[in-house]
Structures are given as structure tokens and as C-alpha cells.
Amino acid sequence: MEFLNPFFWLGATALTAPILLHLVRRHRRERVPFPSLMFLHQIPTKELRRKKLTHLFLLFLRCLGLLLIVAAFSRPMVSGTWFGNLAMGTPRSLVILIDSSMSMSREPVWQKASEVAEQRVRSLTGGDEGLIVRFGETVEVLSSWEARPERLLSVLHSRSGASFEGTSYGEALRVASEQFKEQQANSRKEIVLITDLQLSGLPESQKWRLPDDVILTIESVGEESANLFVEEVRLERFSFGEQHPYPIVTLLKSTPPQRLQGELQLFLEGQLIDRKGFELNQDGTGQVTFRPFALEAGPHTGRIVAQVEDLLPADNIFFFVVERRESQPITVVSSRPSSMVYLKSALSSGQNLPFRVEVVEPPGPARLIPEARPVLILDNLARPPRPDALKAYVTNGGGLLVSLGNSVRPEAYNRLAAELFPAELDQRQFIRSRDRNFTSITDVDWQHPIFSVFQESHRAGLVSVQFYSYWKLRPQQGSTVLARFDDSNPALLERTLGRGRVLVFASSLDRVWTDFPLRSAYVPFWHRLAGYAGGWSASAAAMTVGEILGSDQYGAKSERGSTSSWNIVDPNGQRVIGLDQETPDFVELKFPGHYEIRKNKKTDWVAVNSDPRESDLQQVPVDKLLARFRAERPATSSSPQATRVSQEEHRQPLWWPLLLAAALVLGIESLVANHRRRVIE
Amino acid sequence: MSKSPSLRFIDPLVLSRIRGLQLIAKTVVEGFVTGLHRSPYHGFSLNFSEYRQYAPGDDIRSIDWKVFGRTDRFYVKKYEGDTNCQMYLLLDNSASMGYASGPISKIDYARYLAASLSYLAVRQSDAAGLAAFDSGVFNRIPPRAQYRHFLTILHRLEQLELGSRNNIGEALEELARLIRKRSIVVLISDFYHEVEELSKTLRFFHHRGNDVILFHLLDPVELKMPLADSCTLQDMETSDYLSYVPDHSRAGYLELLQQHIGDLQRGCRDARIDYTLLSTDEPLDRALYSYLSARQRRY
Numbered sequence: 001m002e003f004l005n006p007f008f009w010l011g012a013t014a015l016t017a018p019i020l021l022h023l024v025r026r027h028r029r030e031r032v033p034f035p036s037l038m039f040l041h042q043i044p045t046k047e048l049r050r051k052k053l054t055h056l057f058l059l060f061l062r063c064l065g066l067l068l069i070v071a072a073f074s075r076p077m078v079s080g081t082w083f084g085n086l087a088m089g090t091p092r093s094l095v096i097l098i099d100s101s102m103s104m105s106r107e108p109v110w111q112k113a114s115e116v117a118e119q120r121v122r123s124l125t126g127g128d129e130g131l132i133v134r135f136g137e138t139v140e141v142l143s144s145w146e147a148r149p150e151r152l153l154s155v156l157h158s159r160s161g162a163s164f165e166g167t168s169y170g171e172a173l174r175v176a177s178e179q180f181k182e183q184q185a186n187s188r189k190e191i192v193l194i195t196d197l198q199l200s201g202l203p204e205s206q207k208w209r210l211p212d213d214v215i216l217t218i219e220s221v222g223e224e225s226a227n228l229f230v231e232e233v234r235l236e237r238f239s240f241g242e243q244h245p246y247p248i249v250t251l252l253k254s255t256p257p258q259r260l261q262g263e264l265q266l267f268l269e270g271q272l273i274d275r276k277g278f279e280l281n282q283d284g285t286g287q288v289t290f291r292p293f294a295l296e297a298g299p300h301t302g303r304i305v306a307q308v309e310d311l312l313p314a315d316n317i318f319f320f321v322v323e324r325r326e327s328q329p330i331t332v333v334s335s336r337p338s339s340m341v342y343l344k345s346a347l348s349s350g351q352n353l354p355f356r357v358e359v360v361e362p363p364g365p366a367r368l369i370p371e372a373r374p375v376l377i378l379d380n381l382a383r384p385p386r387p388d389a390l391k392a393y394v395t396n397g398g399g400l401l402v403s404l405g406n407s408v409r410p411e412a413y414n415r416l417a418a419e420l421f422p423a424e425l426d427q428r429q430f431i432r433s434r435d436r437n438f439t440s441i442t443d444v445d446w447q448h449p450i451f452s453v454f455q456e457s458h459r460a461g462l463v464s465v466q467f468y469s470y471w472k473l474r475p476q477q478g479s480t481v482l483a484r485f486d487d488s489n490p491a492l493l494e495r496t497l498g499r500g501r502v503l504v505f506a507s508s509l510d511r512v513w514t515d516f517p518l519r520s521a522y523v524p525f526w527h528r529l530a531g532y533a534g535g536w537s538a539s540a541a542a543m544t545v546g547e548i549l550g551s552d553q554y555g556a557k558s559e560r561g562s563t564s565s566w567n568i569v570d571p572n573g574q575r576v577i578g579l580d581q582e583t584p585d586f587v588e589l590k591f592p593g594h595y596e597i598r599k600n601k602k603t604d605w606v607a608v609n610s611d612p613r614e615s616d617l618q619q620v621p622v623d624k625l626l627a628r629f630r631a632e633r634p635a636t637s638s639s640p641q642a643t644r645v646s647q648e649e650h651r652q653p654l655w656w657p658l659l660l661a662a663a664l665v666l667g668i669e670s671l672v673a674n675h676r677r678r679v680i681e
Numbered sequence: 682m683s684k685s686p687s688l689r690f691i692d693p694l695v696l697s698r699i700r701g702l703q704l705i706a707k708t709v710v711e712g713f714v715t716g717l718h719r720s721p722y723h724g725f726s727l728n729f730s731e732y733r734q735y736a737p738g739d740d741i742r743s744i745d746w747k748v749f750g751r752t753d754r755f756y757v758k759k760y761e762g763d764t765n766c767q768m769y770l771l772l773d774n775s776a777s778m779g780y781a782s783g784p785i786s787k788i789d790y791a792r793y794l795a796a797s798l799s800y801l802a803v804r805q806s807d808a809a810g811l812a813a814f815d816s817g818v819f820n821r822i823p824p825r826a827q828y829r830h831f832l833t834i835l836h837r838l839e840q841l842e843l844g845s846r847n848n849i850g851e852a853l854e855e856l857a858r859l860i861r862k863r864s865i866v867v868l869i870s871d872f873y874h875e876v877e878e879l880s881k882t883l884r885f886f887h888h889r890g891n892d893v894i895l896f897h898l899l900d901p902v903e904l905k906m907p908l909a910d911s912c913t914l915q916d917m918e919t920s921d922y923l924s925y926v927p928d929h930s931r932a933g934y935l936e937l938l939q940q941h942i943g944d945l946q947r948g949c950r951d952a953r954i955d956y957t958l959l960s961t962d963e964p965l966d967r968a969l970y971s972y973l974s975a976r977q978r979r980y
Contacts, residue, residue, distance in 0.1 A: 031922055034914040035777035035787075035903060036873040039937035040930055042923050
């Protein structure tokens with residue numbers, strides 16, 4: 001038997017009250033005025049005391065009544081005994097759901113969580129069964145349903161220690177509730193969530209609810225505590241110059257807000273290259289900017305370290321990887337190079353560009369190798385040059401962009417439509433209507449990487465572009481229309497071929513058929529289009545724990561068949577992919593630090609950091625957490641203790657009998673006391 | 682308990698229903714006098730006694746103008762009745778006198794008694810004076826024989842408030858010095874004081890030629906201590922308190938009280954002082970008898 005409110009047993013000290021009353025009350029008589037005490041003497045105390053303890057039966061009844069009340073309010077919970085089983089009736093199915101996110105690694109939170117988990121395991125008796133699940137961002141079922149506590153305890157002990165993951169209560173509870181499918185329908189289903197109640201783990205909206213028959217009990221094992229962490233570092237992975245293109249901006253945050261001071265150190269390849277002091281603002285945020293540093297060719301590991309001491313040291317370090325690369329050419333084949341001034345200007349504007357523009361006349365470069373020329377643009381050519389070379393170029397990973405103008409011969413393109421281009425050319429469209437003489441792009445796949453940059457108000461910049469003429473296209477099978485004119489004719493089409501892709505723009509690049517070059521959307525459009533065609537994308541200098549490193553990101557896909565030459569070593573020095581293992585489709589990044597990717601004799605790095613949301617140790621009220629997941633049950637508790645009361649009400653079959661017994665005893669006491677008074681009177 | 686018809690008007694319970702000390706005094710005294718078999722007016726006379734030269738302070742109405750016409754000097758006429766008797770009422774108004782187990786407190790009874798004695802004295806052309814005391818003397822009214830003076834005494838008695846702790850020894854010593862003319866000193870108190878010290882003071886009164894009458898005034902509860910339940914008794918003067926358990930305390934109390942009364946009686950007898958123990962539930966006639974007896978002894 002355990003007690004929900006064991007501190008109520010302190011109320012047992014109230015038992016002294018009736019005894020003292022019995023002793024003292026007769027002593028404290030009413031004071032009667034008397035003219036003089038001259039002829040009276042003080043009675044010895046011993047003689048008075050002899051008269052004190054009377055009505056022992058009444059005293060016994062009063063003490064018993066109080067004792068029963070104290071016992072009732074201490075809320076005895078029956079479990080683990082034959083009486084408990086008798087009272088409970090049905091066996092329990094208990095899922096012990098342990099939060100193993102990074103915030104639980106604080107001392108002594110994890111130790112406390114382990115103790116609570118062990119205590120819960122030991123509470124399993126009789127026909128009860130238990131199962132252990134731990135979760136962070138991901139959920140891991142550690143055991144099968146097990147009736148023997150010692151088995152569950154060994155599972156608990158085998159997986160000790162918190163992870164570096166974030167917190168996701170929704171997924172954890174969903175997986176935990178799914179475990180009950182294996183259990184008998186008549187068993188009592190209970191989930192004990194052992195957590196530090198981190199607010200960041202609570203989903204903003206949650207439609208999924210726990211089934212009605214599942215009881216959720218929350219064991220809070222952590223408290224809100226102050227923590228400073230590196231919230232964000234604005235850093236580009238790739239640099240196409242001799243130094244990093246931008247100042248490195250580091251954002252620091254403290255929760256709860258406090259004005260901390262300290263030092264921030266910037267390390268590159270283990271060498272301290274810069275240090276800056278910081279002082280957080282009133283709102284607990286701060287910003288430190290490091291000057292751009294020089295880079296040699298190749299990838300380099302680095303870290304930014306905040307020199308402070310707190311409960312979560314892992315989030316005081318931000319790991320990153322920067323890499324210096326050479327820019328690659330975008331080759332524009334145009335019969336009128338002078339007309340390419342707009343395109344050339346657009347693709348040359350900006351900092352740290354991964355490409356540079358070169359304009360050549362037809363038939364273009366003698367050798368089309370994707371690695372050397374990732375993007376080839378055919379501008380308004382009468383016919384595509386060297387079709388076989390183009391096809392090989394695209395198949396091997398090249399990006400081919402075709403813009404159509406008034407020089408284009410459709411039959412020359414249509415001959416290649418089946419095997420190279422995404423569409424056949426039908427006829428030129430000249431916009432001549434009574435109302436207007438232009439058309440616009442209106443139907444756009446805004447989620448596509450090319451157009452995703454045009455969000456909200458920026459879309460107007462694209463849809464307001466006027467097109468006076470374009471080629472009417474008939475999409476080929478396997479092609480995708482990414483944008484259409486307002487008359488529903490395709491404006492931009494895409495076709496994937498081998499490892500490359502072909503994109504056809506139905507209008508011209510210059511000002512002959514459109515005013516696009518004069519519009520603000522022209523530059524970002526061509527940057528995105530060229531980047532997409534060439535496979536360039538801005539790459540973050542760091543990833544986050546829990547993210548997936550796809551095989552395409554570390555190049556395994558392209559080297560299938562030679563997996564033995566690949567290795568990934570995590571920050572702890574452990575090999576993630578063994579020499580004898582087949583290359584997996586992805587690798588889960590579990591630890592903050594630098595993952596080393598070895599490919600033949602080349603080494604690449606991926607930096608991983610903990611999720612900054614996990615560093616915010618603000619707690620969510622238990623009621624709110626329960627309300628988010630419980631099935632339409634009003635939250636009635638305001639504290640973890642109170643939550644337990646509501647959740648475990650049914651485990652307290654002694655509550656009412658004890659109260660009734662107390663009422664009965666006190667009723668008898670009243671009768672006896674009244675009877676005695678009447679007798680005395 | 683039935684009382685004799687002659688005494689029915691001086692039952693304290695009856696008196697307590699009468700408003701006004703003057704009426705009470707008249708009721709008591711007239712009732713008392715009616716019941717007497719012998720006239721109490723012994724020595725009462727308005728016969729001329731002597732002439733005395735006028736002195737400042739003498740009533741100018743008493744100047745004999747005929748003598749003035751003859752001698753050109755002021756002489757006042759003195760009658761025998763003017764010098765018959767002077768009575769000083771000394772009234773204890775300490776806090777303990779406020780005790781009442783019934784409708785009449787000791788101080789009320791003392792007021793009735795003082796008023797009645799004053800009236801009786803004035804009726805006999807005796808001069809009556811008043812002084813109240815607790816730890817000190819105050820409200821002192823010098824003795825006079827006029828009826829208006831009697832009214833003054835009654836007024837002071839009605840205005841009398843309970844004082845603090847009794848210090849009868851010092852108070853009486855002070856009074857003894859103030860009373861220069863031989864008088865009948867009537868002392869009304871509950872005498873919660875050491876008998877030895879009290880006797881010493883009373884003897885001092887007596888040695889100065891005064892006739893002293895002690896009215897020892899106690900409540901029936903003080904006399905019999907009938908409290909059946911255990912309780913805590915609080916001293917009305919000192920606010921001290923102690924437990925009272927009837928089985929344990931009553932006998933000792935009564936024994937000590939009787940011893941105190943006996944000592945007081947012996948002390949009075951030795952000093953030739955009249956001592957009368959009065960209970961607030963008994964009529965006032967005994968007190969009046971005591972006064973008249975004392976007066977008779979003197980005159």
C-alpha cells in the first residue's frame with residue numbers, strides 16, 4: 001500500500017488535540033470573581049492532575065475519528081498486495097513512457113526519472129504487464145509486454161542515459177497507446193509519462209487524442225532551470241572565394257531571460273581564431289558577430305563555444321563545417337550573345353555565387369561534361385546542336401535549359417521531343433486581343449524549388465510579368481508543367497532524364513517577347529532556375545540532431561557498387577556504417593558534433609547540433625499537457641500531485657470507507673457525549 | 682422565610698427595589714423606630730447651654746443680637762443638642778465591596794446602612810459625617826446635624842464608585858488624624874486585612890476618645906462558601922486567581938474565615954470596640970441597634 005498524500009500523516013499529530021483538550025479543558029475553568037483569596041490556598045498541582053483524564057471512552061472515540069480522517073486524506077492507494085488486486089479487480093497494462101530527450105540529461109533529472117521508472121516497474125503485480133518506451137523526437141519501444149519486473153528492470157538498466165534529441169509528446173503517446181492493441185480488451189490500460197514537462201515538446205495543435213480507456217499519468221521529474229544556449233549561427237557552408245563571404249552572426253539566448261556575460265570563442269580546425277565577449281539583453285538574447293575568416297580549399301570543421309557553465313553544456317557549442325569551392329560555369333549558347341546582357345547580368349549579381357556565366361556561340365562547347373559544365377542554356381537556337389551529345393550530357397547529370405524565341409524551328413526540336421525535351425512545340429502565340437496584348441504566368445507550382453522563393457507578396461512580381469508572345473507547347477509524357485500562362489498553356493516544363501534534367505521556357509530570355517528582364521522577379525527566377533538545373537543549393541553549415549543524412553547528400557547513391565569504400569564515423573568515434581554493411585538509404589544523426597564521411601581517400605564532414613528548442617527548459621503545466629491529449633476530459637488538476645489524484649482516483653478504494661468510518665465514529669462520539677452531559681445535568 | 686411585620690421594610694431585598702437612598706433611609710429608620718419599645722431619643726434637648734464668643738465660621742444666624750445690643754460684642758448661643766453626638770461614617774469602597782452573589786452587593790448594603798445611620802443620626806440631631814476609603818481617603822464630608830447635610834451625604838453615597846485595592850490600615854490612620862473631635866466612628870468594611878494591624882489602628886481611634894463601631898460586611902457566599910463546582914476564583918482586588926475545588930478548599934477557607942472573624946472580634950473586644958458581623962441578606966436593624974447602643978453608652 002502506498003499513499004498519494006503521505007504528508008497528510010503529519011495530521012496524525014492532531015491526535016494530541018483531544019488528549020490535550022481532555023487534559024487542559026478541565027484545567028482552564030471559567031474564572032469566577034471573588035472578593036478576596038485571602039483565605040484560600042493554592043491546591044497542589046498533583047492533586048489537580050489526578051482529576052484530569054476522564055471520559056476515556058470519549059477520548060478513544062475522538063482519537064479514532066481523527067485517525068480515520070487522517071488516513072482517508074492521505075489517500076491510500078492499494079497496489080502490489082492481494083488486497084490491491086482484490087480492490088482493483090482487473091489486471092493492469094502499464095506503458096512506462098520515459099522522456100529521454102536532451103533536457104532530461106540534466107542532473108539529477110535523469111536519475112530521478114530512472115528511480116520513478118523502477119518504482120513503477122516494481123508496482124507491477126499479479127496479472128499486470130508492463131512495457132518500456134523511451135522517446136525524444138523519435139520513439140523507441142525497448143521491450144515487449146512483460147509481467148516479470150526483473151526483466152523490465154534489466155531493460156531499463158541496459159538503456160540508461162538521455163539522448164540529444166528534442167521532445168515530441170504527440171508521437172510518443174501515439175506509439176505508446178498503439179502498444180495496447182496487443183493487450184486484452186478488459187485490462188486496465190495505463191500510460192505513465194515520466195518527463196520534465198518541456199514546453200517545446202508540446203505540439204501547437206494536436207488532433208490525435210488518447211483512447212478513452214487509456215489512463216495517462218504524468219510523473220514530473222524536472223524543474224524549470226536557467227540555461228544559456230547558442231540559438232542560431234548564420235553561416236554558409238560553401239564559400240566560392242578566399243574567405244567566408246559574410247560575417248558570422250551568432251545568436252545567444254537564455255531561458256528564463258537573464259543578463260549573462262561571457263565569452264564566445266570561434267574555433268576552426270581546432271584552432272582558436274577569434275573570441276568575443278557578450279552580454280545578453282534584458283530579454284535574455286544576445287548577438288555576437290565574428291569577422292569573415294580566410295579559408296583554404298576543401299571542407300573545414302569548426303565550432304563556436306560559449307564559455308559559461310550551466311546544466312546543459314551540450315547546447316553551449318555550435319558545430320559547423322565550411323568548405324571552399326571553385327565556382328562552376330553556366331554555359332549559354334546563343335546566336336546573339338549581345339542579347340544575353342540581361343541574363344548575364346542577372347546570373348552575375350549577388351555574393352558567393354556557385355556559378356559564373358559564359359556565353360558562347362553555336363554549336364557551343366566541344367565537350368559537354370556535367371562536372372565541368374553543370375548547366376547549359378540554349379537560347380533561341382534554330383535547332384539544338386549535337387543532339388546525341390546533349391542527351392548524354394543530361395543523362396550523366398547535366399542541367400539543360402532551353403528558351404524559345406522567334407528563331408526556333410519547331411520541327412528540329414520536336415524530333416528530339418520523345419527522347420530529350422519535355423514538350424513538343426506547336427505554334428507561336430501572339431497575344432492580340434481587344435483588351436490587352438500580353439499574357440501572364442498565373443498557374444504556378446509555388447512549392448517547387450524554383451518558385452518557392454516567391455512567397456506571398458513576392459508572387460506579384462512574377463505574375464505581373466507581361467509576355468507578348470510564346471511558343472505553344474504540348475507536354476510529353478513524363479514531363480511536369482511547373483508554370484502556365486493564364487490561357488493554360490505551359491510556360492515552364494521539366495523533364496528528368498537519367499541523373500540530369502531538362503527545362504524548357506516557352507518564351508524568350510531577352511525583351512523581344514516579354515518585359516521579364518525589366519522585372520524584379522527576373523534575377524531570383526534565373527538564380528533559382530540555374531541552381532535547380534545545376535543541382536546547386538544553399539547548404540547549411542550544420543544540421544540538427546534527429547535529422548536524416550540522405551545517401552544522396554553524402555554521395556553514396558552515385559557510387560553504388562563500391563560501398564566498401566564508404567565510412568561514416570559519428571562524433572563519438574563510432575563507425576555508423578560498417579565496412580561490411582550495405583550502404584543505407586539514410587543515416588540518422590544522433591549526436592552533436594562532427595560526423596566524418598570517408599569516401600575513398602577523400603574526407604567530408606557534416607556538423608550536427610542539438611535542437612535549440614530542446615534548450616528552452618520552460619515547462620508546460622500538467623493540465624495543459626493532459627488537455628492536449630486526453631479525450632475530451634476536462635482538466636481538473638493544477639499540479640502534478642493533483643493530477644495523480646484525478647488519474648488514480650480509482651486506485652483508492654479505501655478513501656470512501658475510511659471517511660464513512662470516521663463519520664460513524666464521530667457520530668457515536670456525539671451521542672455518547674450528549675448522553676453523558678444529560679446524565680451530569 | 683417569614684419576617685416579623687415590623688421588620689419587613691428593612692429587608693435588604695425589599696430595600697433594593699426602592700429607588701433613592703433618602704427613601705430607603707427613612708423607610709429603614711422609621712420602621713426601625715416604630716418597632717422599638719423605648720424611645721431612642723435619649724439626651725435629646727434644645728435647652729440653652731452657654732454663650733460663646735463669635736468666631737469666624739460660626740453661623741451668623743446663631744448670633745444672639747440681644748446680647749450684642751447689650752455688650753456690643755458678638756456671642757453665639759449654644760444649645761445642648763448641638764453637641765449631643767458626632768458620628769463619622771467610614772465606608773470601605775474597595776473593589777472587594779462590589780461582590781454580590783445575589784441582588785445586593787456589599788457596597789449597596791453599605792450605602793443603605795450608611796444612609797440609614799445618617800438619617801437616624803440627623804433625626805436625633807446628631808451630626809453625621811462621611812468618608813470613603815480604599816487605599817486612601819476621599820469623599821470626606823465633615824459631620825453636620827442639618828437635614829440638608831444629610832442630603833449631601835446621600836448624594837455622595839449615590840455617586841460613590843468602587844475603588845481599587847483595600848489598604849484599610851493606612852486609610853484609617855489618615856482618618857484618625859482628621860477626626861479631631863470625639864466621635865462615634867462607624868466603620869463599614871469587609872475587613873480583608875491583617876487583624877493585628879487593623880486592631881492597632883482601631884486602638885488608635887479608641888485612644889483618641891472615639892467610640893468605634895465595626896460593621897463587618899460579608900456576602901452569604903463569603904460566609905458559607907456554598908460553591909459546589911470546581912472553578913477558578915479571581916481576586917477582585919489583586920486579579921490573582923487560583924483553583925477552587927470544593928472538596929479540597931471549602932473547609933480550609935471556612936476555617937480561616939472563622940479564625941479571621943474570631944481574631945477580629947477578640948481584637949475589638951480588647952479595644953472595647955463594638956463589632957457586628959453583617960450578612961448582606963439580613964435586615965439592617967441589627968446595625969441600627971449597635972449604633973444606638975454605642976450612643977447610649979456615650980450619653
